[in-house]
Amino acid sequence: MNEKTVIEAKNLDLTFETNDGPVRALKGVNLNIGKGDFVSFIGPSGCGKTTFLRVVAALEHPTGGAITVNGASPEEARRNRAYGYVFQAAGLYPWRTIAKNIKLPLEIMGYSREKQEKRVNDVLQLVDLEGFGGKYPWQLSGGMQQRASIARALAFDADILLMDEPFGALDEIVRDHLNEQLLALWARTGKTIGFVTHSIPEAVYLSTRIVVMSPRPGRITDVIESPLPRERPLEIRDTPEFIEIAHRVREGLRAGHGDD
Amino acid sequence: MMRNAGPIAVVLLVIAVMWYAGSFFMNRAWTMDQAERAGTTPTLSEVFRDTMQQDRARLPAPHQIASELYEGTFKKKTNSKRSFVYHGYITLEATMAGFVLGIILGVTLAIVIVLSRVFDLMLMPWAIISQTIPVIALAPMIVILTNAMGAGSLLVPKAIVAAYLSFFPVLVSMVKGLRSPSAMQLDLLRTYGASPSQVFWKLRLPSSMPYFFASLKIAVAAALVGAIVGELPTGAIAGLGARMLIGSQFGEPMIMWAALFAAAILAAMLIWVVSGVEKVAARMMGVREA
Numbered sequence: 233m234n235e236k237t238v239i240e241a242k243n244l245d246l247t248f249e250t251n252d253g254p255v256r257a258l259k260g261v262n263l264n265i266g267k268g269d270f271v272s273f274i275g276p277s278g279c280g281k282t283t284f285l286r287v288v289a290a291l292e293h294p295t296g297g298a299i300t301v302n303g304a305s306p307e308e309a310r311r312n313r314a315y316g317y318v319f320q321a322a323g324l325y326p327w328r329t330i331a332k333n334i335k336l337p338l339e340i341m342g343y344s345r346e347k348q349e350k351r352v353n354d355v356l357q358l359v360d361l362e363g364f365g366g367k368y369p370w371q372l373s374g375g376m377q378q379r380a381s382i383a384r385a386l387a388f389d390a391d392i393l394l395m396d397e398p399f400g401a402l403d404e405i406v407r408d409h410l411n412e413q414l415l416a417l418w419a420r421t422g423k424t425i426g427f428v429t430h431s432i433p434e435a436v437y438l439s440t441r442i443v444v445m446s447p448r449p450g451r452i453t454d455v456i457e458s459p460l461p462r463e464r465p466l467e468i469r470d471t472p473e474f475i476e477i478a479h480r481v482r483e484g485l486r487a488g489h490g491d492d
Numbered sequence: 493m494m495r496n497a498g499p500i501a502v503v504l505l506v507i508a509v510m511w512y513a514g515s516f517f518m519n520r521a522w523t524m525d526q527a528e529r530a531g532t533t534p535t536l537s538e539v540f541r542d543t544m545q546q547d548r549a550r551l552p553a554p555h556q557i558a559s560e561l562y563e564g565t566f567k568k569k570t571n572s573k574r575s576f577v578y579h580g581y582i583t584l585e586a587t588m589a590g591f592v593l594g595i596i597l598g599v600t601l602a603i604v605i606v607l608s609r610v611f612d613l614m615l616m617p618w619a620i621i622s623q624t625i626p627v628i629a630l631a632p633m634i635v636i637l638t639n640a641m642g643a644g645s646l647l648v649p650k651a652i653v654a655a656y657l658s659f660f661p662v663l664v665s666m667v668k669g670l671r672s673p674s675a676m677q678l679d680l681l682r683t684y685g686a687s688p689s690q691v692f693w694k695l696r697l698p699s700s701m702p703y704f705f706a707s708l709k710i711a712v713a714a715a716l717v718g719a720i721v722g723e724l725p726t727g728a729i730a731g732l733g734a735r736m737l738i739g740s741q742f743g744e745p746m747i748m749w750a751a752l753f754a755a756a757i758l759a760a761m762l763i764w765v766v767s768g769v770e771k772v773a774a775r776m777m778g779v780r781e782a
Contacts, residue, residue, distance in 0.1 A: 320676075
């Protein structure tokens with residue numbers, strides 16, 4: 233159904249050497265993510281969902297198996313500016329205005345001044361923060377700060393957006409709002425999104441595919457293709473289809489816990 | 493500011509009362525001695541009045557010191573050897589030279605230590621040991637060595653002593669400041685493929701600025717102490733430290749006390765200036781105003 237695979241993991245292994253002996257963060261992970269997919273990773277802590285995202289971003293290096301991003305190694309993909317990464321904390325620089333924060337990756341990548349200005353205006357519009365470019369981060373609410381950090385990740389127009397629990401620290405109302413906005417942004421830009429979350433409703437609401445993972449060793453226990461349409465109002469969360477998928481995710485999570 | 497005024501006034505009042513009491517008790521012996529020699533018996537109020545106006549009191553009263561300080565600051569020509577402006581300027585010169593030298597040394601060492609694990613292991617212990625050596629013992633040696641190398645005046649050795657004391661707080665704070673970015677912030681820059689020098693200029697250095705300015709207040713006070721200490725065991729005849737020493741050697745406690753207060757006022761002024769610079773810098777870096 234997806235003509236083009238952008239992220240392909242084959243039998244991926246990652247073992248951390250710690251003082252308490254080796255920890256298998258990922259074991260035999262096989263996964264294909266197609267262009268334009270919205271893939272959520274859900275599971276308890278230690279299941280390797282964040283680790284997988286970090287491997288895609290070349291922040292961790294697998295100890296076994298193979299992974300390609302756009303057909304190249306994660307390091308090469310980084311050099312090709314294939315992905316933007318959004319962390320749990322917005323991590324905006326307090327000494328830079330919002331516009332200057334968004335320019336940070338552009339400065340590092342050597343964009344010209346005019347291009348920087350243009351990109352900043354474009355992405356501020358994408359995340360509904362027009363007019364806030366001159367503000368400092370402390371002048372914005374937590375939700376707005378996280379939107380600014382998404383704008384920063386989008387600044388250099390990467391095709392892949394990797395998001396590690398981006399809304400985990402926000403309250404539920406703000407979170408709903410941001411989820412809606414994220415879907416709208418995804419529909420408008422056609423980005424491929426990898427999204428780590430703890431929340432079942434969030435995963436079901438956002439994703440075209442949900443990857444359920446379990447810990448010790450970190451592995452994939454279920455991959456659920458969502459039958460929900462791409463167009464999703466918030467009310468879709470009360471439909472039987474939605475509840476059925478949420479149920480299946482919960483079952484998957486429970487099964488993963490069976491061995492401890 | 494106004495909120496602090498009340499408590500500060502109370503403390504000042506308590507100190508003044510204790511000081512006057514101390515002056516009375518410590519200077520009374522001399523008054524009684526004089527009276528005995530003259531064959532008179534003074535009343536209590538006569539004794540009190542006398543203890544407050546002796547020229548060579550053991551403990552001069554606050555108003556005596558204040559008037560000495562006032563005379564020495566505003567009533568003498570600024571190039572007079574009895575002017576606190578003259579002596580203060582000599583000390584300030586060495587303080588500022590040492591302060592700037594200390595900042596350069598502290599920041600440079602901190603950068604080297606943060607960027608290289610080897611230098612961290614090599615330099616940090618020595619930086620700590622350097623602060624355990626009594627600086628008063630080092631000062632004469634620094635004078636001899638700098639003279640042998642042709643320094644020609646006391647400014648250079650005094651500035652070196654001042655730098656010796658002031659580089660350390662800058663070093664410690666800057667090491668902490670340059671290491672303050674979180675793993676997440678460093679990861680973010682890695683995803684942009686930032687070079688080590690970009691990480692330094694765009695993240696580490698700006699992150700360290702609050703630590704840097706906090707350390708400057710300590711460093712400037714340490715530099716002043718260093719400059720004064722540099723004047724004590726080196727035969728200096730000019731500077732606030734020299735003034736204190738002369739006061740003590742020639743039995744002029746008033747000069748000693750006045751020089752001491754002049755140094756304290758100078759320190760307060762320096763810290764006030766540094767705080768002002770800090771505020772301006774904070775505003776430029778977009779810090780929320782408290």
